[in-house]
Amino acid sequence: MTIVDTRDPNPKSFIPGATGDWEIIIGMEVHAQVLSDSKLFSGASTDFGAEANSHVSLVDAAMPGMLPVINEECVRQAVRTGLGLKAQINKRSVFDRKNYFYPDLPQGYQISQFKDPIVGEGTVTVSVGPNNQGEFEDIEVGIERLHLEQDAGKSMHDQHPSMSFVDLNRSGVALMEIVSKPDMRSADEAKAYLTKLRTILRYLGTCNGNMDEGSMRADVNVSVRRPGGPFGTRCEIKNVNSIRFVGQAIESEARRQIALIEDGGMVEQETRLFDPSKGETRAMRNKEDAHDYRYFPDPDLLPLEFDQAYIDALLSELPELPDDKKNRFIEEGGLSTYDASILVSEKAIADFYEEVAKGRDAKQAANWVINDLLGALNKDGKSIEETPVSAAQLGAILDLIREGTISGKIAKDLFEIVWNEGGDPKRIVEDRGMKQVTDTGAIEKAVDDVMAANSDKVEQAKAKPSMAGWFVGQVMKATGGKANPQAVNALVKDKLGVE
Amino acid sequence: MSVDADTVRRVAKLSRIALSDEDVPAMQEELNAILGFVEQLSEVDVSSVEPMTSVTPMEMKKRKDGVTDGDKAADIVANAPVSEDNFFMVPKVVE
Numbered sequence: 001m002t003i004v005d006t007r008d009p010n011p012k013s014f015i016p017g018a019t020g021d022w023e024i025i026i027g028m029e030v031h032a033q034v035l036s037d038s039k040l041f042s043g044a045s046t047d048f049g050a051e052a053n054s055h056v057s058l059v060d061a062a063m064p065g066m067l068p069v070i071n072e073e074c075v076r077q078a079v080r081t082g083l084g085l086k087a088q089i090n091k092r093s094v095f096d097r098k099n100y101f102y103p104d105l106p107q108g109y110q111i112s113q114f115k116d117p118i119v120g121e122g123t124v125t126v127s128v129g130p131n132n133q134g135e136f137e138d139i140e141v142g143i144e145r146l147h148l149e150q151d152a153g154k155s156m157h158d159q160h161p162s163m164s165f166v167d168l169n170r171s172g173v174a175l176m177e178i179v180s181k182p183d184m185r186s187a188d189e190a191k192a193y194l195t196k197l198r199t200i201l202r203y204l205g206t207c208n209g210n211m212d213e214g215s216m217r218a219d220v221n222v223s224v225r226r227p228g229g230p231f232g233t234r235c236e237i238k239n240v241n242s243i244r245f246v247g248q249a250i251e252s253e254a255r256r257q258i259a260l261i262e263d264g265g266m267v268e269q270e271t272r273l274f275d276p277s278k279g280e281t282r283a284m285r286n287k288e289d290a291h292d293y294r295y296f297p298d299p300d301l302l303p304l305e306f307d308q309a310y311i312d313a314l315l316s317e318l319p320e321l322p323d324d325k326k327n328r329f330i331e332e333g334g335l336s337t338y339d340a341s342i343l344v345s346e347k348a349i350a351d352f353y354e355e356v357a358k359g360r361d362a363k364q365a366a367n368w369v370i371n372d373l374l375g376a377l378n379k380d381g382k383s384i385e386e387t388p389v390s391a392a393q394l395g396a397i398l399d400l401i402r403e404g405t406i407s408g409k410i411a412k413d414l415f416e417i418v419w420n421e422g423g424d425p426k427r428i429v430e431d432r433g434m435k436q437v438t439d440t441g442a443i444e445k446a447v448d449d450v451m452a453a454n455s456d457k458v459e460q461a462k463a464k465p466s467m468a469g470w471f472v473g474q475v476m477k478a479t480g481g482k483a484n485p486q487a488v489n490a491l492v493k494d495k496l497g498v499e
Numbered sequence: 500m501s502v503d504a505d506t507v508r509r510v511a512k513l514s515r516i517a518l519s520d521e522d523v524p525a526m527q528e529e530l531n532a533i534l535g536f537v538e539q540l541s542e543v544d545v546s547s548v549e550p551m552t553s554v555t556p557m558e559m560k561k562r563k564d565g566v567t568d569g570d571k572a573a574d575i576v577a578n579a580p581v582s583e584d585n586f587f588m589v590p591k592v593v594e
Binding site: 036037038042043044045051052053054055056057058059061069070071072073074075094099101102103155156157159160162163164165166167168292294297301302303304305 | 509513515552553557558559560561562563564565566567568569570571572574575576581583584585586587588589590591592593
């Protein structure tokens with residue numbers, strides 16, 4: 001592939017070396033497991049965590065005479081993903097055999113797509129940031145291609161002193177390999193790209209994005225060069241399985257390459273592994289076995305073909321994607337880019353927000369979802385799916401504020417009660433006497449009491465109107481936060497005779 | 500097109516076929532004979548011919564997504580030289 005430099009060198013992401021600045025060039029190959037019930041070419045289950053070799057058909061074990069038959073759902077999912085990446089969909093693609101020997105690859109080859117992938121070039125818009133001013137920078141990362149291929153089995157090397165254990169449950173599970181162009185220039189950009197890609201796949205429902213279970217993993221290509229200069233030699237860091245590790249792997253690999261070059265050495269093109277415990281990359285063994293996959297079209301499979309009508313139908317059913325949703329939230333609800341970005345980061349969060357915001361103030365709904373709900377979820381290490389407060393409950397809390405039944409401060413307490421104990425917010429407010437006091441007589445009495453007890457401060461406040469706030473605070477305290485703050489404020493100022 | 504002795508060794512290694520040094524010249528000769536035979540095909544101009552993928556005009560067969568197979572771990576490892584708890588066991592592949 002011809003490398004085209006689509007970015008202007010940006011000093012912000014340069015790495016200072018002993019001999020001057022360096023720029024990192026990053027491209028990524030992401031393997032994403034297709035969400036389907038059965039495998040790409042066999043009817044065995046794709047469920048994670050089953051007993052060894054229980055999700056294996058004779059096709060997956062490469063028994064003689066077995067023939068692959070493609071799962072149409074995997075084709076559909078690959079096309080939908082391609083559409084989500086705004087990519088060219090190839091109506092004709094070809095499956096090839098990629099030949100290599102390894103104990104967890106019983107066929108001796110992986111069925112993949114080489115020359116003619118199902119999806120061609122596309123683009124992902126990635127928001128990098130926020131920086132310390134709360135600003136995002138949008139960059140475009142090009143997609144080179146997406147192709148369908150089989151996953152391999154799993155080897156375990158720590159169960160026995162001289163033997164490796166092989167489980168073929170993953171063997172034959174459909175993967176999408178999504179290859180980016182080398183358009184990223186910093187670890188932050190690479191992390192943001194991977195995060196965005198994961199979000200898009202999860203919105204589409206084509207991959208669950210679960211990196212802990214290996215449903216999504218990245219091979220990261222890293223090279224360094226003088227800013228704007230010719231590209232350097234790249235190293236590929238294999239199988240990085242978390243977004244955080246991608247960032248660490250890039251930083252350490254870039255530093256290694258810079259040190260190597262500055263010491264008069266040369267970067268050798270090689271495959272490396274990232275060791276999270278050491279925070280550094282190391283070369284993989286068997287370097288002398290330079291890859292020679294001897295690709296050729298799989299004679300067991302005809303070319304994969306479909307028509308434009310098939311693509312159009314899938315396009316028309318595509319869900320709203322994060323970028324469109326973000327823009328809609330900004331336009332319809334007047335949300336800030338920052339708030340909208342957080343809300344669309346997970347489809348479930350966006351759905352939750354939309355339910356809360358329906359018929360209510362969008363900005364207020366966004367504030368509560370982001371600051372209170374997500375804050376509390378984060379604190380308890382819970383995901384949005386595990387939230388103890390439903391959208392309907394949070395909506396009811398906002399209604400109580402709007403009606404003036406409770407103050408904003410009491411609402412926070414109410415949220416905590418609903419979080420811990422559940423229940424109907426309206427009932428809780430009634431049962432526990434949390435209603436805001438709007439009865440002017442009662443508030444006036446509270447104001448009078450506070451002023452009577454602090455006559456010295458009353459005199460000071462008359463001279464110094466900014467002290468009125470202190471009285472408001474005392475009255476709120478005396479009424480257990482239930483007094484309407486606006487009413488208290490007005491009364492205090494009135495009685496002090498200040499503006 | 501012809502192959503040298505090193506290429507023969509390399510192809511053997513990639514195919515995981517044990518080849519002794521005495522076997523190399525004979526194998527080289529055989530491979531070159533095959534390549535020479537196939538070479539004759541390049542006399543035909545196929546620049547305007549689509550590569551043929553099937554002798555009958557048919558579409559790729561597809562299946563519906565559904566779990567129809569599996570749950571036969573004991574059968575899967577039945578022929579394995581060594582197995583334990585339905586895992587295949589192979590000589591250790593990492594140090």
